[in-house]
Amino acid sequence: MKKTNLWQRLLDLLAPRFCTVCGRRLSLSEQVLCASCNMHLPRTGFHLNGADNMMARLFWGVIPVERAAALFYYEASSDASNIVYDLKYHDHPEIGEEMGRMMAREFAPSGFFDGIDLIVPVPLARSRQRHRGYNQSLCIAKGIADATGLPLGKRAVRRTTFKKSQTQMGRRERQENVADVFRLRDAAAVSGRHVLLVDDVVTTGATMTACARELLAAGGVRLSLLSLGFAKS
Secondary structure: OHHHHHHHHHHHHHOOOEOOOOOOEOOOOOOOOOHHHHHHOOEOOHHHHOOOOHHHHOOOOOOOOOEEEEEEEEOOOOOOHHHHHHHHHOOOHHHHHHHHHHHHHHHHHHOOOOOOOEEEEOOOEHHHHHHHOOOHHHHHHHHHHHHHOOOEOOOOEEEOOOOOOOOOOOHHHHHHHHOOOEEEOOHHHHOOOEEEEEEEEEOOOHHHHHHHHHHHOOOOOEEEEEEEEEEOO
């Protein structure tokens, strides 16, 4: 143990890590967020009542969802939004994995993952993934899988195209932008199973709805949803 700690301290000295929210240097025991920013992260608490919360209600009457949750409230240009910006645009896939692990550890005691059979990340179009180098939703899903031991279904569904960024779009525009862009790739992998669909941020729910409909087409699919951030509309 002492040898491991010595190497950790040496690595930390040579390559210090910094809080993605405030920029303060992290201690050896801290990951991605410093203790203060972690404590003040605007958590939603949605996992405590996954069937009836602000995020779950987005999908009522649209797609059948057993439970839905997000770790924190996302607001553009807020301090917490740095987590998503660094993950998506600053080449830090490790942020997604660590935040996925943290979210899974926090949500597990509430029973949020009970009965889940498979984790499916919302896919990126190939052109988009080549440009970014990775799929941020897959990074988050990997962290969740690592903490829960649940299997990943990386090839269950694919995204056929990327039209344009949805950042400045309203609800209707978002729905039109993701209409018919997902295709079920492996129906056998999800048929008859309880699937947890994972994305980075949910705003109107348009992307998750479009992807979920393809998964539901496999037949007998039960569906739950999880995201890192939730943007209040």
